[in-house]
Amino acid sequence: MSTAGLSRARLARMHDVMAGYVERGEVPGLVTLVSRRGEVHVDVIGTQAFADPAPMRRDTIFRISSMTKPIIAAATMLLVEECTLRLDEPVDALLPELAERRVLKRLDGPLDDTEPAKRAITVRDLLTFRMGFGQMMAPPDAYPILSAANELQIGMGPPTPSTMPPPDEWMRRLGSLPLMHQPGERWMYNTGSDVLGVLIARASGQSLETFLHERLFEPLGMKDTGFSVPEASRDRLATSYWTDPVSGKLTVYDEAKGSQWSRTPAFPSGAGGLVSTIDDYLAFGQMMLSQGKHGNERIQSRLSVELMTTDQLTPEQKAVSGLFPGFFDSQGWGFGVSVITRRDDLAAVPGRYGWDGGLGTSWYSDPREDMVIILMTQCAWASPSPPNVYFWTLAYQAIDD
8 A cells, every 4th residue: 555545456456447548449548646645657558549559648648628617617716816707797797799688588489589698607607517508418410509500600619619700709799699598507517618818808908828828727737738739749649539429439539630729729728628648637737736735835725726616506496407307417507617416336436536538638636635635538539428537436446544
């Protein structure tokens, strides 16, 4: 047993199970990280692509998709701490495109069958995904509002930086659509983080990428995190795969060579646009676990982190929300992060918080066990119960105290 209370034999068991995914051809490679009480264990397995023998590396760069959301929430809280933004003030002044909203009378109704919003959208609504608009786990033409949103290319599916318009045009398009639900009524995934990205830029007077680099990435030493990969680092970018819905086989989603992330995007997506490495994200996850501190430097206030990682949803909102049935049975939602609320599994430790990236990555920090746990693969999750659920069990079974 290590001084951090982790069993080396049980960590070896985790390696064997995770290596099995590579050996069976389910993923080309992966990187795992378990950090407890500051002792970090990293395991690197496989290659960066199926057709390329280049080995996976500890500093391989991954498209972290929705693991962008916690970073955007933290960035928003920096502006709240400075009183540049206020949680419960309407966003209308900085985002006039979202002023005087109209709301669909029914989700499956025509776009002109609307009523006035009962109140304005607030910063808190964006952080908690209660703005009244978002992604749905449904076919893109399931409802008129979904068809319209997909036609406008405002990010209703997996990250595609090459197709998104610049921020002002993106906001104009979003503002041309009615809301799906009344502000504050229910949790709806994704769009709130993209709106926050625009809000951060307008409130700070900087581009979103500049703000993130100056206020988070540089202080945390996250040297490989950004919205694109510089040419000198592209040999470390993994090829991205997803499961073809017709054949059921893994196919290339985004080649490393000529990747959509090889150039600066017109729209830096706060919902899913970042790339990162496992050590870069450890720096962010450890800062959160350390209640806003990085070494001797304070990045965020302790109170901000506590607020971000507290479940913000009411039982009534959980009852009508979620990515799939039962989604909120044992978890809630804070600011940009899922928060475990009920122990119903080996790895379901109440208070554990974090989020997954749909293109194949996961992160959670656990204050009770003093752990940061990260998995990075280059294959998109194909179901609500992807292989990463085994990773969490394996990480927690390694505790030996």
